[in-house]
Amino acid sequence: MTLAADVNTEILKNAQQQIQQDLSTALAAFSLPEPLKSAVHHTVMLGGKRVRPALCYATAELKPNHPNFAAVRRAAVAVELIHCYSLAHDDLPCMDNDLLRRGQPTCHVKYGEDTALLAGDILQSMAFEVLGSRLFDTQQSVDAGIVLRQMQILATSSSKMVCGQVLDLQAEGKSIDQTQLESIHRNKTGALIQAAIMMSAVTIFEGRDPAIPQLRQYGQAIGLAFQVQDDILDVVSDTQTLGKTAGKDEQVEKSTYPALMGLDNAKSYAQQLHDQAFAALEYFENAHELHQISQFLLARKS
Numbered sequence: 382m383t384l385a386a387d388v389n390t391e392i393l394k395n396a397q398q399q400i401q402q403d404l405s406t407a408l409a410a411f412s413l414p415e416p417l418k419s420a421v422h423h424t425v426m427l428g429g430k431r432v433r434p435a436l437c438y439a440t441a442e443l444k445p446n447h448p449n450f451a452a453v454r455r456a457a458v459a460v461e462l463i464h465c466y467s468l469a470h471d472d473l474p475c476m477d478n479d480l481l482r483r484g485q486p487t488c489h490v491k492y493g494e495d496t497a498l499l500a501g502d503i504l505q506s507m508a509f510e511v512l513g514s515r516l517f518d519t520q521q522s523v524d525a526g527i528v529l530r531q532m533q534i535l536a537t538s539s540s541k542m543v544c545g546q547v548l549d550l551q552a553e554g555k556s557i558d559q560t561q562l563e564s565i566h567r568n569k570t571g572a573l574i575q576a577a578i579m580m581s582a583v584t585i586f587e588g589r590d591p592a593i594p595q596l597r598q599y600g601q602a603i604g605l606a607f608q609v610q611d612d613i614l615d616v617v618s619d620t621q622t623l624g625k626t627a628g629k630d631e632q633v634e635k636s637t638y639p640a641l642m643g644l645d646n647a648k649s650y651a652q653q654l655h656d657q658a659f660a661a662l663e664y665f666e667n668a669h670e671l672h673q674i675s676q677f678l679l680a681r682k683s
Contacts (some may be wrong), residue, residue, distance in 0.1 A: 433577035439670035440581035466504035480625035522615035545569025571604025599661035606654035612637040629637035
């Protein structure tokens with residue numbers, strides 16, 4: 382993956398290194414039979430932007446050196462495992478029938494549909510096992526109430542993601558309006574991105590801290606903006622740059638923002654959503670890392 386050259390991407394690079402190490406540690410803690418073990422490793426460890434873990438870490442930096450950072454690391458692993466499970470299932474022939482992911486054959490192409498289905502299933506279970514573990518703890522364990530809130534956030538977002546996928550499949554080849562399209566993507570894509578932020582937020586902020594609704598607002602805006610930009614890139618980019626099949630949305634007649642409002646208006650809407658996200662961050666004096674990630678997401682080419 383090539384990071385956008387005009388944006389400071391050191392924060393993302395550091396996050397990618399951290400999550401790659403933590404994902405490797407987490408996967409090593411599970412004893413899986415072959416070929417499931419290889420399929421899981423293939424699905425999880427081939428890289429990617431790792432935006433969701435980066436958002437976990439960046440949110441935690443609003444309170445640097447917080448004693449609960451081990452719980453943030455577990456949340457970052459868990460949210461990425463859920464994301465990877467969704468990719469393995471989305472790529473299946475019964476869903477989007479994609480052959481390429483992150484520049485490599487999709488899981489079902491390499492290991493078969495049955496193993497790819499089971500790899501997604503177990504990744505979902507593993508995510509919650511990681512959240513409830515003491516992985517990365519170096520001091521006292523995290524309060525059980527925080528773990529429960531993290532699990533609730535992740536479970537809710539995972540359910541929304543599935544519902545969004547159903548709505549997305551139902552909308553193929555049909556004419557829908559912007560409200561319906563946003564219902565699809567606030568669930569299918571936005572919910573898990575928002576979860577990455579909120580799982581970290583409830584770990585470092587207590588009770589009804591006013592920072593939490595600000596971060597929720599930020600997550601809602603940046604989550605939808607991510608999908609709008611994805612729709613745009615499917616039109617303007619190529620397969621090699623994307624690491625997946627370009628132009629697939631049009632081939633299967635998916636409902637997208639460029640198709641609904643035109644490419645230029647979709648670009649303007651992406652900028653509008655990012656402006657909303659930046660406005661939510663004005664509450665914080667030290668949201669530099671969240672700003673940098675947001676700028677990367679707007680400028681990204683894949």
